[in-house]
Amino acid sequence: ATPTALMVGTGRGAKMGILIKNGEVLGAVNDVKTVVFDKTGTITVGQPQVTDIVGDEAQVLRIAASLEESSEHPLAAAILKRAQAAKISAQPVSGFRAIEGKGVAAQFDGHNGFVGNHKLLTDFKLDDKLAQQEIRLQNEAKTVVFVGLDERIIGLIAIQDVAKATSAEAIAKLKARGLKTVMLTGDNERVAQAIAQQVGIDEVIADVLPGDKADQVKAFQQTGKVAFVGDGINDAPALTMADVGIAMGSGTDIAIDAGGIVLVKNDLRDVDKALALSRKTFNRIK
Ligand code: ADP
Ligand code: MG
Numbered sequence: 001a002t003p004t005a006l007m008v009g010t011g012r013g014a015k016m017g018i019l020i021k022n023g024e025v026l027g028a029v030n031d032v033k034t035v036v037f038d039k040t041g042t043i044t045v046g047q048p049q050v051t052d053i054v055g056d057e058a059q060v061l062r063i064a065a066s067l068e069e070s071s072e073h074p075l076a077a078a079i080l081k082r083a084q085a086a087k088i089s090a091q092p093v094s095g096f097r098a099i100e101g102k103g104v105a106a107q108f109d110g111h112n113g114f115v116g117n118h119k120l121l122t123d124f125k126l127d128d129k130l131a132q133q134e135i136r137l138q139n140e141a142k143t144v145v146f147v148g149l150d151e152r153i154i155g156l157i158a159i160q161d162v163a164k165a166t167s168a169e170a171i172a173k174l175k176a177r178g179l180k181t182v183m184l185t186g187d188n189e190r191v192a193q194a195i196a197q198q199v200g201i202d203e204v205i206a207d208v209l210p211g212d213k214a215d216q217v218k219a220f221q222q223t224g225k226v227a228f229v230g231d232g233i234n235d236a237p238a239l240t241m242a243d244v245g246i247a248m249g250s251g252t253d254i255a256i257d258a259g260g261i262v263l264v265k266n267d268l269r270d271v272d273k274a275l276a277l278s279r280k281t282f283n284r285i286k
Helices: 003-016 023-029 039-043 057-068 074-085 128-139 167-176 189-199 210-223 233-241 253-258 269-285
Strands: 018-020 032-038 049-054 094-099 103-108 111-116 142-149 152-160 180-184 203-205 225-230 244-248 261-263
Touching: 003 018, 003 023, 003 269, 018 023, 018 269, 023 244, 023 269, 032 039, 032 210, 032 233, 039 180, 039 189, 049 057, 049 074, 049 128, 057 074, 057 103, 057 111, 057 142, 057 152, 074 152, 128 142, 128 152, 128 189, 167 180, 167 189, 167 269, 180 189, 180 210, 189 203, 210 225, 210 233, 225 233, 225 269, 233 244, 233 253, 244 253, 244 269, 261 269
Parallel strands: 032 180, 032 225, 180 203, 225 244, 244 261
Antiparallel strands: 018 261, 049 152, 094 103, 103 111, 111 142, 142 152
């Protein structure tokens, strides 16, 4: 092994904004068969915006903003931003709970309030009109959350996070190399499919609970080595499980720590560049 080649490779990467933190990933790169991507913040910009509100807008926003104030989820940030723009202030709530992969709940004004997706609604029956709205909005690649008090759904909020301008080109490059591309997300199947279609992803696994992402990576490892690309706290176990963990530089510290490679420019086209550089560097040192 020639450490010089490794240094040259990592030095060249650093200049391109590709940090190879862990030389061990280099050995796996030649055998990567599948590249698995997180959706939010990785394929998409990660700054969701409220686009539609169904129901009494002021009431829906007041309840949703009050409940989401203690949440750190990107969807919560979108709702709070929209409430602020509409000059609607949050009211204090008690007993706030985040329900993983589903939403949030708290006591609002003496009622059991909630904001979340379909999975949170097991005790409710959606009326046909709201159910149709949900499907229509999801087909437009918008994430739908319902807002409710006690047994009543008072409205819904649609939130959109657009694909990064370079994501489609990045995916096409990897496919041209014969790699299989997969999107792994906690978001709804319809929304995930709509984004996947825009960027050309081969396969979608949606409605994945945060704790299950690493297991999904493991399943793909049955068919060859896997690279995982992600940015969130909940991506860290999958980044560690993957043969090549690639973290976005804009990601959370926990994701960056877990990644063997870091893409400083947050440009998904650098995944292909990172794989090519790693391959070249490895072939020189072996
Ligand atoms: P990902 O980061 O992969 O998109 P998450 O597991 O964070 O997935 O969230 C999955 C889904 O759970 C969201 O798309 C949304 O429907 C629901 N959800 C999670 N947190 C919240 C929240 N604070 N408010 C409303 N809905 C939420
Ligand atoms: Mg993410």
